[in-house]
Amino acid sequence: MTDLTSLTLADARTALLEKRFSSMELTGALLSAIEAARPLNAFVTQTPERALAMAAESDARLARGEARSLEGLPLAIKDLFCTKGVRTTAGSRILETFVPPYESTVTQNLWDAGAVLLGKTNMDEFAMGSSNETSYFGPVANPWRADGSNQNLVPGGSSGGSASAVAADLCLAATGTDTGGSIRQPAAVTGTVGLKPTYGRCSRWGIIAFASSLDQAGPMTKTVRDAAILLRHMASIDPLDSTSVDVPVPNYEDIVDAGVKGLRIGIPKEYRVDGAPPEIDALWQKGADWLRAQGAEIVEISLPFTKYALPAYYIVAPAEASSNLARYDGVRYGHRARDVRDIGELYERSRGEGFGQEVRRRILIGTYVLSAGYYDAYYARAQKVRTLIARDFDAAFAHCDALLTPATPGPAFALGEKTQDPVSMYLNDIFTVTVNMAGLPALSVPAGLTMGGLPLGLQVIGKAFDEAMVLRIGRALELAAQFRVKPKAWWLS
Numbered sequence: 001m002t003d004l005t006s007l008t009l010a011d012a013r014t015a016l017l018e019k020r021f022s023s024m025e026l027t028g029a030l031l032s033a034i035e036a037a038r039p040l041n042a043f044v045t046q047t048p049e050r051a052l053a054m055a056a057e058s059d060a061r062l063a064r065g066e067a068r069s070l071e072g073l074p075l076a077i078k079d080l081f082c083t084k085g086v087r088t089t090a091g092s093r094i095l096e097t098f099v100p101p102y103e104s105t106v107t108q109n110l111w112d113a114g115a116v117l118l119g120k121t122n123m124d125e126f127a128m129g130s131s132n133e134t135s136y137f138g139p140v141a142n143p144w145r146a147d148g149s150n151q152n153l154v155p156g157g158s159s160g161g162s163a164s165a166v167a168a169d170l171c172l173a174a175t176g177t178d179t180g181g182s183i184r185q186p187a188a189v190t191g192t193v194g195l196k197p198t199y200g201r202c203s204r205w206g207i208i209a210f211a212s213s214l215d216q217a218g219p220m221t222k223t224v225r226d227a228a229i230l231l232r233h234m235a236s237i238d239p240l241d242s243t244s245v246d247v248p249v250p251n252y253e254d255i256v257d258a259g260v261k262g263l264r265i266g267i268p269k270e271y272r273v274d275g276a277p278p279e280i281d282a283l284w285q286k287g288a289d290w291l292r293a294q295g296a297e298i299v300e301i302s303l304p305f306t307k308y309a310l311p312a313y314y315i316v317a318p319a320e321a322s323s324n325l326a327r328y329d330g331v332r333y334g335h336r337a338r339d340v341r342d343i344g345e346l347y348e349r350s351r352g353e354g355f356g357q358e359v360r361r362r363i364l365i366g367t368y369v370l371s372a373g374y375y376d377a378y379y380a381r382a383q384k385v386r387t388l389i390a391r392d393f394d395a396a397f398a399h400c401d402a403l404l405t406p407a408t409p410g411p412a413f414a415l416g417e418k419t420q421d422p423v424s425m426y427l428n429d430i431f432t433v434t435v436n437m438a439g440l441p442a443l444s445v446p447a448g449l450t451m452g453g454l455p456l457g458l459q460v461i462g463k464a465f466d467e468a469m470v471l472r473i474g475r476a477l478e479l480a481a482q483f484r485v486k487p488k489a490w491w492l493s
């Protein structure tokens with residue numbers, strides 16, 4: 001029965017409908033796998049009782065022939081999504097004991113479709129980071145290790161717990177959020193599939209805010225088909241989020257196998273960065289060849305403002321974060337400092353004790369770039385750069401249907417390797433942040449291994465609300481790459 005854990009969402013769905021096993025059995029197998037994988041530290045909170053109760057209800061529905069689309073399928077949820085009655089920490093001490101009285105729209109959609117909650121996954125504090133090392137609950141280990149090495153590697157971030165849980169078969173699939181790369185980068189370095197939908201595709205209601213104009217929820221899965229299945233149920237227009245958009249949600253699963261014949265795929269020349277490992281360029285070339293071999297036309301395109309995306313992101317994102325995080329003051333909820341003399345000291349000490357170093361750094365940067373006298377020089381300018389980046393993509397999409405790029409500048413790195421140098425950490429998002437700045441959908445799909453045996457991903461970027469195209473091209477890459485390798489389960493020894 002141990003094989004149950006390695007099933008895809010699609011295969012488990014079929015097997016449950018055919019009554020080959022029950023959701024209770026499947027859920028039980030995954031709960032045991034989670035227990036056995038404690039060394040990965042992928043979960044902040046496990047919810048076994050709730051999981052089994054949800055599974056029992058699903059089994060009853062399956063027996064009555066009343067299965068909903070995700071009936072009985074166990075998922076892991078990033079600890080940034082508020083879950084009613086289940087602690088939600090955002091990876092921060094300041095929310096260590098926070099139990100939301102409401103449910104995020106995305107997770108509600110999933111439960112309404114019959115999915116089962118296994119637990120809440122570890123993440124960088126307030127989703128700030130690219131390695132899951134800023135979590136108050138400790139780092140997450142990547143299930144992958146380089147060949148012949150015992151060195152723990154980071155799973156990427158900020159959705160590191162979700163990526164690790166999917167890669168190690170601790171859940172069928174997971175949710176993530178992506179503000180500058182937090183779904184796609186961890187997916188790429190753990191050999192999993194991650195999709196950041198168009199801004200507005202999924203409701204942000206009930207997702208703890210980092211940078212509201214960039215944040216977007218999306219699926220993290222074992223296959224492209226599974227991403228198609230999950231996205232359909234995560235997406236919705238929501239009266240509670242005025243930035244969610246009323247665009248029909250197609251049945252993406254029907255489209256994933258449509259192939260790439262006749263499509264034009266753009267290769268942005270600015271994504272060839274100096275100093276990137278040759279393996280990254282080689283994989284990118286291979287990806288283009290795979291698509292060409294399946295009938296696509298490859299065209300070179302230009303996104304001239306790419307080089308300003310990362311610096312502009314590190315103005316816009318901290319600015320919005322400093323404003324969003326102002327609410328954590330120790331008064332209504334969250335961590336509260338003890339033995340304070342007055343309200344000023346209560347605010348200062350609660351925030352000083354509750355937030356970690358990276359979050360404090362972002363608040364300082366954000367407050368600075370928004371301050372009178374600097375607002376125009378930094379924030380207003382970064383917003384203008386953002387418009388230029390979006391225009392770059394508009395111009396490119398006049399010549400092609402989607403773009404192909406590397407997902408990350410390299411494979412998973414060692415724990416602690418980049419913690420002393422924030423800029424080297426920020427550079428992990430060099431290929432992903434532009435997409436958030438322009439609000440576009442993009443998918444990371446596992447495409448190969450480094451010489452050392454670590455996974456690498458390719459990224460497909462699409463036009464706004466054209467997730468179907470992104471999935472279709474991702475599926476073509478997946479077929480060609482035949483990425484079937486699994487990490488060795490060292491955490492069991």
Ligand code: GLN
Pocket residue numbers: 127128129130157158177178179180181182183210317426429
């Ligand atoms: N790594 C980026 C940051 O630290 C992006 C994080 C994210 O997408 N949430 O801001």
